[in-house]
Amino acid sequence: MNALGLVSMRLCAGLMGHRSVVNLPFLRFSSGMTLSQIDEEVAKLLQLKAQLGGDEGKHVFVLKTAKGTRDYNPKQMAIREKVFNIIISCFKRHGAETIDTPVFELKETLTGKYGEDSKLIYDLKDQGGELLSLRYDLTVPFARYLAMNKITNIKRYHIAKVYRRDNPAMTRGRYREFYQCVNDRRILDGMFAVCGVPDEKFRTICSTVDKLDKMAWEDVKKEMVNEKGLSEDVADRIGEYVSMQGGQDLAERLLQDPKLSQNKQACAGLTDMKLLFSYLELFQVTDKVVFDLSLARGLDYYTGVIYEAILSQTIPAPAEQNGADEAGVSVGSVAGGGRYDGLVGMFDPKGRKVPCVGVSIGIERIFSIMEQKAETSSEKVRTTETQVLVASAQKNLLEERLKLTSELWNAGVKAEVLYKKNPKLLSQLQHCEETGIPLVAILGEQELKDGVVKLRNVASREEVDVPRADLVDEIKKRTL
Amino acid sequence: MNALGLVSMRLCAGLMGHRSVVNLPFLRFSSGMTLSQIDEEVAKLLQLKAQLGGDEGKHVFVLKTAKGTRDYNPKQMAIREKVFNIIISCFKRHGAETIDTPVFELKETLTGKYGEDSKLIYDLKDQGGELLSLRYDLTVPFARYLAMNKITNIKRYHIAKVYRRDNPAMTRGRYREFYQCVNDRRILDGMFAVCGVPDEKFRTICSTVDKLDKMAWEDVKKEMVNEKGLSEDVADRIGEYVSMQGGQDLAERLLQDPKLSQNKQACAGLTDMKLLFSYLELFQVTDKVVFDLSLARGLDYYTGVIYEAILSQTIPAPAEQNGADEAGVSVGSVAGGGRYDGLVGMFDPKGRKVPCVGVSIGIERIFSIMEQKAETSSEKVRTTETQVLVASAQKNLLEERLKLTSELWNAGVKAEVLYKKNPKLLSQLQHCEETGIPLVAILGEQELKDGVVKLRNVASREEVDVPRADLVDEIKKRTL
Incomplete structure (x- = not known):
């Protein structure tokens, strides 16, 4: 069996993150409490609060993501997409298939697979039903998948986040x-x-x-x-x-x-x-x-x-x-892996072995590098692929702008329009500068009368009247 | 603010799933126990077992995914990719950006947002640190993201799984x-x-x-x-x-x-x-x-x-x-949404409102439909994009096959090679039939001597000798 690749986005999260406590005036402070007793009390109180407080209006929320996790903004996503595309095209070039597995597994599926690292597994709360844990890597779920489906031959890649209660080192x-x-x-x-x-x-x-x-x-x-x-x-x-x-x-x-x-x-x-x-x-x-x-x-x-x-x-x-x-x-490794010939057998009732070999790429680290590169580079990262902004130079042309935009969308052109009723031409051009839209299709009374659209190149500021029937082709030609 | 879209893969999971219990001969059955007491006991025992049992070798595992969740095999992933591409290209055509947020949020971020549905939220176990819950939708994390980053204007889409302790209706x-x-x-x-x-x-x-x-x-x-x-x-x-x-x-x-x-x-x-x-x-x-x-x-x-x-x-x-x-x-809705002008304000200390409107697409349901369509259709779903298999008609050509494959990879051609030392030509051709690879590049002593490769069209069985230097161009031309 050949398990070519596994790409895991490592998402580290906090082992001992400080708790964000909301105002709790009725908390009895007892000097004899341990940290975990306090944690427990806080949990109870917050739960009570959740049950009672739902509709009071404004709470004081602590605005943050969970420790060790991060959001990706559009710029970061554009970089992430680029990195993914390079990696995926490499896997595809080598004939790999892809699979996906759930973010959580039965707790017992993960038990006894990671040695000392097991303490870093995130468990879900027992809310009745099965005992579940968030996946710690993509290898054990993959082995479970192979055993469950009796697969002995596959070359697969898998892109997904994994979860570890680690001390995040944001190096x-x-x-x-x-x-x-x-x-x-x-x-x-x-x-x-x-x-x-x-x-x-x-x-x-x-x-x-x-x-x-x-x-x-x-x-x-x-x-x-x-x-x-x-x-x-x-x-x-x-x-x-x-x-x-x-x-x-x-x-x-x-x-x-x-x-x-x-x-x-x-x-x-x-x-x-x-x-x-x-x-x-x-x-x-x-x-x-x-x-x-x-x-x-x-x-x-x-x-x-x-x-x-x-x-x-x-x-x-x-x-x-x-x-x-x-x-x-x-700085350590950005990818690693090896041969694991015994793992699938641990899931098989008869212990039948399925030899496997794989690699895991630490995408997060590669993102950080790419991000830093983008920050120092003068080149702008585009977060949309919009080819043209439909704009107007005069008032009261919202309907005409919407109509033209709709025509462009139907023809497969990536187009945007500002939602303001009467935006200034300057602010429409500024939107293009800021977001990197290369073309503007400008409508005015005269253009509508003549059956043309003024097509403007944002970078060169050059403008040309294009017959409306030719607009789609002209845009596609200029944004190949 | 215009929040164009949110695509959520709804991943339902069991509210009262039956527990898969491993042999526990020392379990005391007491007739007075409630279900939740039993759950608690089982959890304790399983935990004890996890601590003790780690290295015993073969366990009796219950081979399954968590209730209400599923794996995606390569064929299902190929369909999923197709559906995603259609949806993403639609969002991009309308000038949308994408973001990503962590799979779990602080529990209090989700508190008081869902009304009666709150009971369906998955909580993480309190393992010290913050109290966390799996996201229930993509809207509340989005509102948290907007408030946290003081964003008042964005048109975004977000593709991710959400988690609900629902009774999965696999209609x-x-x-x-x-x-x-x-x-x-x-x-x-x-x-x-x-x-x-x-x-x-x-x-x-x-x-x-x-x-x-x-x-x-x-x-x-x-x-x-x-x-x-x-x-x-x-x-x-x-x-x-x-x-x-x-x-x-x-x-x-x-x-x-x-x-x-x-x-x-x-x-x-x-x-x-x-x-x-x-x-x-x-x-x-x-x-x-x-x-x-x-x-x-x-x-x-x-x-x-x-x-x-x-x-x-x-x-x-x-x-x-x-x-x-x-x-x-x-069969109900496959997408839904609306305007939610108050949600971001719930996260803002001063309650400043950011008007939002969005839509959520239930991808899982659309997958089911596409899958069923694929099952009844005679057309084969390809799970790889491999353009050519590098094969040999004689023995002892593994090295030559690897060398040619490496050349093709370096030229950007999607190529595969069987890993067996001396595979039969027939089984190499069968691999192409099964996986839909359209071309085979066949090497033999004679071809190596003549500096050519025999290029075979799998469907038509037609073969032609191509000079090795022209092989990449010929493959690219035939698999446009």
Whole structure:
């Protein structure tokens, strides 16, 4: 089975967001209350309030979105649409189909799939009926979908938001280059084995290795020894391996490594890595991919090859936006994924395995970059596709404007008209300047008498009378 | 302010869905428990189980989506994409911008906006932090967005799912025609006033009138008299008005009505109705719109004109799918909306009003219709856009197939290749038949030697040798 792609818009939301409390004069403050007792009381009171207060008129609302979430304004949406179109056309070029799944799943569908991350799952309140949770990623719902529909072969992409009760890190930076890291869980496991890590510590040591993109080796080692209970020897041996980076040559060298070559898992992973690089060569992308033994990935369900796409920051981020620290730090991955051959089997009553491999793109991060680029660029982002504004130079022509607009709409032209009864020509032209509408179709008494429309190019200010019957063609010609 | 459109995919979910309980041998059954106590106990146990059970290996999962929700398979997604494209291009033709808001809002943002429907809101569990609810519609988040960003002028559309703890009625039918009903809340209020309905009963009587699309007048009258406490006289007077349907002429006649003409609200509504019909005439759509005094709409927040788009069922639905009852029944609205001038003010600390008008399209219902149409049609729904399959007629050509595929991808051609090492030509051709790929680019030893590719038309089976350098152009020419 080949699951080509999964694009997830990661929508982080607050773990310990401060509560917006509305006036509650009758709240008894007791010094002995815990934070969660307070939360509970507030919830009860707000509920009571909701039941009672409905129609009182003006409340004092706290105007905000939930912590860690954001609205997208039209400009941001225009950028988002552009990014989506590029990604979708790439998936389509490779013959992928798309599916969609509900935003929430039965709670038990998500249970036992994410390891330590499970605490970040949003649960729905028990309001009678099924116990539900918001999806945490698109991979587990996909595995559920495959098992439920007994699908063993599909190449799909899925664009949707996922929800994590994470501390939102709204890091932004300016990124100009990116490269991909590759590793394989079997190579990691083999490496842990030959270094002397006990079996039951593989996953937790894997989590520690995963921090190497944000922490120095010395600190990672400290965690391994002090928190995870490895001996210094073992940690040092791991340290030697995880500093290695290379390509096909590294895979070949490690296959000759006296210790690793004795480990079955590691050999299987290294052999597949060699094969992967031979395909990358056919696709002429070996210069963009690094075999990196420190790449670990957080989630439990990966069973083979794992990878991340990393943006490297070449221009330091402005200090006033991100703090001075960030300038030199790697910004981490914008996409990642791997092989997860066991996940679908967890949903199958007979445990039948369906091998899968996928990638998740962190769209939010890519948006931030594109947004920042748009801000610094002089080019204006259009939020509509309107080709022409139907305007009038004189009073009392609302009906004529509406009639012409309706004609244009029926002919498939993207047209707008101002809703004011008697707008000034200047304000109609200004609307075009502000929103980037390239053409204005101007009606006046004389034009109506002559059966023509004055077509104005907003940028050049050049005007020409066009017979009404030719207007649609003329607009289409000028706005190809 | 002009809020052109809001397209909401209504995603209904279960109010009292049966719980899928996993083996719980230690559950104490006590005859005195209420349903909600049981729910609570089950929730506790499942939570305990989640904490304990994580890594045991195989569980018995109940493989399903949450009640009232559904997955979309690739075929359904292809139809959904088609429907979206038609709707989006319509919004764009009229110069609309798009926005997006988070799937959940602060609970208090939704409080007091929906009247009796509030009980259908999905709340998130209190896990510390803010109290959150899933959005119930796109209108209230939109009003919150406007107030928060102090926007007084925008024409926006928004495509997103909304969540209601409703009893999902998965009605399907075959619909061939549709028309639109129009009314105005002020006309309704004026009508209630002159009929003798006490002020405080306007909204609840409005809800009863709203049932006229599903209930006979006699039953509606019974509810007014027996449940809502109106006198028979008053109900009969309402009955006379709500049976009226017409166009501009009806608005004019009612402006002369001895009772209605004395009511300020009714006159304002009727005057605007006349104006609306004069615009509809300019747009040449008066034959599609009916002024219907029985149209009421459920939600509280409408303040002026209200409307619905109704599909009329012309072919009876198959009895085995929907039960015999349904054949003759009106299928209700696929879109609806109206003017809501007070909603944004509810979010503004100073109560400043921002007049709004919008429409919501029930996409799910339209999908059902399109899906049914696709099922009965002989035309195949394609789920990919692949233009060509790169195939081989001989063994050991995987690398050559990958290389050519990569070349095509780089040139922007939508291409696929089977992942098997040595697939049979027949199974490669079958893949094209099944998925609707129109062309096959076949490689063999001879073709490689001659620097050509055999291009095969899947439908006509005609084959032609194309020089490799011309292949991209030839494929593009044939799949315009």
